[in-house]
Amino acid sequence: MGKTTGFLEIQRKKWPTRPVDERVRDWNEVYLPYPVPELQKQAARCMDCGVPFCHQGCPLGNIIPDWNDLVYKNRWHEAIERLHATNNFPEWTGRLCPAPCEGSCVLGINDDPVTIKPVELAIVEHAFEHGWIGPEPPAVRTGKKVAVVGSGPAGLAAAQQLNRAGHWVVVFERADRIGGLLRYGIPEFKMEKRVLARRLDIMEKEGVVFQPNADVGNNPTTAELQREFDAVVLACGAGAPRDLAIPGRELRGVHFAMDYLPLQNRRCEGDAIPDEQFISAAGKRVVIIGGGDTGADCLGTVHRQGARAVHQFELLPRPPETRAADNPWPQWPNVFRTSAAHEEGGERWQGSKVEVVRQGGRLEFRPIAGSEFALEVDLVLLAMGFVGPERSGPISELGLVLTERGNVKRDTNWMTSAPGVFTCGDMQRGQSLIVWAIAEGRSCARGVDLYLMGTSELPAPV
Numbered sequence: 001m002g003k004t005t006g007f008l009e010i011q012r013k014k015w016p017t018r019p020v021d022e023r024v025r026d027w028n029e030v031y032l033p034y035p036v037p038e039l040q041k042q043a044a045r046c047m048d049c050g051v052p053f054c055h056q057g058c059p060l061g062n063i064i065p066d067w068n069d070l071v072y073k074n075r076w077h078e079a080i081e082r083l084h085a086t087n088n089f090p091e092w093t094g095r096l097c098p099a100p101c102e103g104s105c106v107l108g109i110n111d112d113p114v115t116i117k118p119v120e121l122a123i124v125e126h127a128f129e130h131g132w133i134g135p136e137p138p139a140v141r142t143g144k145k146v147a148v149v150g151s152g153p154a155g156l157a158a159a160q161q162l163n164r165a166g167h168w169v170v171v172f173e174r175a176d177r178i179g180g181l182l183r184y185g186i187p188e189f190k191m192e193k194r195v196l197a198r199r200l201d202i203m204e205k206e207g208v209v210f211q212p213n214a215d216v217g218n219n220p221t222t223a224e225l226q227r228e229f230d231a232v233v234l235a236c237g238a239g240a241p242r243d244l245a246i247p248g249r250e251l252r253g254v255h256f257a258m259d260y261l262p263l264q265n266r267r268c269e270g271d272a273i274p275d276e277q278f279i280s281a282a283g284k285r286v287v288i289i290g291g292g293d294t295g296a297d298c299l300g301t302v303h304r305q306g307a308r309a310v311h312q313f314e315l316l317p318r319p320p321e322t323r324a325a326d327n328p329w330p331q332w333p334n335v336f337r338t339s340a341a342h343e344e345g346g347e348r349w350q351g352s353k354v355e356v357v358r359q360g361g362r363l364e365f366r367p368i369a370g371s372e373f374a375l376e377v378d379l380v381l382l383a384m385g386f387v388g389p390e391r392s393g394p395i396s397e398l399g400l401v402l403t404e405r406g407n408v409k410r411d412t413n414w415m416t417s418a419p420g421v422f423t424c425g426d427m428q429r430g431q432s433l434i435v436w437a438i439a440e441g442r443s444c445a446r447g448v449d450l451y452l453m454g455t456s457e458l459p460a461p462v
Contacts, residue, residue: 006044012112027188057104059439080127094121104330135205142166147229152180154425155235157441172214184262217393238426257383281307290383300341310346317351414447
């Protein structure tokens with residue numbers, strides 16, 4: 001390590017952001033680049049631990065201490081090589097991943113963890129600026145053809161890995177544009193779509209074929225893909241939303257988050273959506289039910305649309321400011337977090353009408369007597385997560401075996417109950433993080449390569 005005492009001398013600094021009153025007036029990204037000298041100081045806080053638990057915290061197994069040290073030493077080209085060795089899309093994870101690596105940072109035992117996520121993003125953006133990232137087509141083609149269904153991070157990671165192994169890969173996407181939730185679920189202020197387009201352009205030049213407007217299970221059918229391709233990868237996500245079965249659910253103005261968010265993304269893409277089909281928070285009193293990432297995405301969106309007032313409700317009680325005794329390092333720290341969207345306004349309610357009790361190892365929620373109250377509201381957004389993959393399409397057509405939780409079951413080689421049909425990402429894991437999706441896409445690609453060729457040199461992080 002170049003700075004052996006960096007963690008003793010340098011304090012963690014918050015990632016710089018654009019001023020609130022400026023950013024809520026547009027759809028540009030919230031976060032600003034760290035000035036390079038400050039970023040190198042932050043990288044110098046990495047301790048070169050004997051056992052770097054950040055590896056354990058990162059599903060991709062990113063070699064974090066190495067590239068922190070390389071940034072500190074101004075060796076940026078080596079840093080991007082080390083970063084790309086484990087992560088196909090660090091420009092996405094550097095913006096969207098909640099950084100479980102930081103939760104596992106050894107420095108976090110008694111201090112603030114290293115700012116791993118901003119360093120990761122700075123490495124990849126520095127590499128793009130200097131022209132170091134470009135197409136890497138395979139030297140030899142195997143002649144095998146693989147269909148990847150779904151163009152979210154899991155499907156795209158599997159596609160790029162399989163293409164680099166020499167297979168011909170076609171990615172099928174139901175929507176009119178490629179990207180899955182990266183395209184129509186993640187708001188522009190978290191990741192501008194130019195970032196997505198830049199990487200997709202590279203993949204096309206590498207030989208990956210993208211086929212939007214392809215509703216697999218209907219047109220084409222999964223059976224047709226099985227006949228045409230040597231293997232099929234299902235990476236269709238977990239798009240079945242959790243509903244709220246209570247009186248009033250049928251009223252006008254109550255919408256799922258994933259019916260709301262894509263409309264704004266489409267307008268940001270330049271699509272002409274008639275006002276009568278658009279869901280807007282402009283001038284409205286809004287309630288968001290759900291306190292996770294999707295709820296925060298809704299919150300930032302309603303701010304930018306000009307909501308009159310916003311209340312966000314989360315069922316679980318407010319977490320503590322610091323780790324509780326039963327939440328020790330290196331577990332993911334269950335602490336109270338304030339996202340950039342929360343900094344922009346709105347009233348946050350957590351566990352305000354229920355008490356949480358543990359019964360036989362399970363959590364139960366009981367109403368608190370006398371806690372009832374009413375709010376006048378014009379728009380309600382349901383952002384309570386997802387219950388698994390949609391059962392129509394490939395699941396029903398192939399009669400795939402599901403797990404007890406309703407996800408697609410797969411074996412250790414990532415194959416489903418249908419021979420030659422594989423799965424990865426939220427479709428088999430359930431709703432999860434982008435870093436898990438990419439990791440599973442990479443591992444699934446190895447399983448497919450092994451199936452097709454009998455051996456594989458592709459890495460398998462999970």
